[in-house]
Amino acid sequence: MSVDARRAIDDAAYVLRAADVPNAKREVTLLLAHVLGEDTGFLYREPERLLTAQQKEKFDNLVERRSAREPLSHLTGHREFWSLDFLVTADVLDPRADSETLIEAALLRCKDVLQPRRILDLGTGSGCLLLSLLSELPEASGVGIDKSEAAIAIARENAHRLEMDERAEFALGNWGRERDEKFDLVISNPPYIPNGDIAGLQPEVRDYEPHLALVGGSDGLDCYREILFDIRSLLRPGGLLIFEVGVGQAPEVGRMMQSAGISRIEYHRDLASIERCVSGLLAR
Ligand SMILES: C[S@@+](CC[C@H](N)C(=O)[O-])C[C@H]1O[C@@H](n2cnc3c(N)ncnc32)[C@H](O)[C@@H]1O
Known part of the structure; x- marks a missing residue:
């Protein structure tokens, strides 16, 4: 019937x-x-x-x-982020609306660094952060790094579909370890869920999203430590760093950034009024 x-x-x-x-x-x-x-x-x-x-x-x-409880984006193969259409598979984190806070924070603080020309996105996944920023900054170009080869392939496909492949390069890597360039702007939404919290996540996340995109060590902050360890070789003096953070992590990540030489720290809230991003400038 x-x-x-x-x-x-x-x-x-x-x-x-x-x-x-x-x-x-x-x-x-x-x-x-x-x-x-x-x-x-x-x-x-x-x-x-x-x-x-x-x-x-x-x-x-x-x-x-x-x-x-397979995520909707895995079934349709798409997710809208920053009003752009991104291909999404089980190999990448499903872009979250909360992460648009990082784009807003970057655009707000870009005034401080006078038009960033070169942007580095650490843990790029689908490429949603780098490509959204490039869509707003037509003079800029950037590099997205991920430890997952499958994620890099999706990010490249997204750049191609959004006609930004000439301005966005994607490469396999362990954070910024092998880069020998200093960028104007470094952004990262690293894995930040404490190991012990993974079992309690909603099934869509726990059972279907790549654990490499989620697990942040015993306190959830391991990736921030690793990235900050190298930050002086990745960011030009006066350059801007922006991290997305998990709920309640902003004050500690802000302190870690200050210890690594980042000053003029600001906190950025998402639509639920949660401190979702921390930004600051590398001292000159
Ligand atoms: C939370 S996801 C963020 C993905 C994307 N930037 C977003 O906001 O939707 C973190 C990403 O970091 C990557 N990653 C984890 N460890 C890494 C490492 N050591 N070096 C580079 N990328 C890493 C994961 O594969 C994953 O794509």
Whole structure:
């Protein structure tokens, strides 16, 4: 029996609610829009559109995977970040809306460093931070580093799709260890979840996202220590450093930055008013 879009959405939302998936109706609407190759407005325009057997089978399969808590972005292969469309797979962190705070902080503080020309993104993942910043700073170019070869491949593909491959280079590396260039701006959203907190994460994160993108050592701060150890060889004097941090980590990361020679520290809050980023300038 044929099913129309509205009925398919109502039935699927029931399945997701039973699996404790938040925002069930919105998620199934996005999944059906993906299957039909439409925007989500189609539900209002054509709620009675009948699904073909093939569309219904594909939709049911995605709903089943989502009810097993596979992230929405892995099912659609996309995530919007800073109003840009990024390819996302299980090899990269699903870009978080909270991380847009880093872009805002960078644009705000760029006034201090007079138009950054060269940007270094440590732990680039999908490339979302570097590419979003480059979209706002047409004169700039940058390098994104990751320890995951698969992530580098996705970041390169995103740069190509967003037509920024001439300004964005992506390379495999252990933070900035092998770089012999000093940048105007260094950004990083490193893994910051304490080892002991991983088991308590929501299933979408714990079971499907790469642990290399999550685990930050016993107190969650190991990667900040590693990056700050090398910061003088990566940032030009007067250059700007911005870290994203986990909930409650901002004061300690700010102290660590000061000990590494970073001054004029500022804290930046996300939409939930959580201190999400810490920025500062390398003393001249
Ligand atoms: C929290 S994710 C951030 C990804 C992306 N920048 C974002 O904001 O969505 C951290 C990234 O750091 C990478 N990473 C972990 N250890 C690393 C290391 N030693 N050197 C370079 N990258 C590393 C992970 O592979 C992962 O892509």
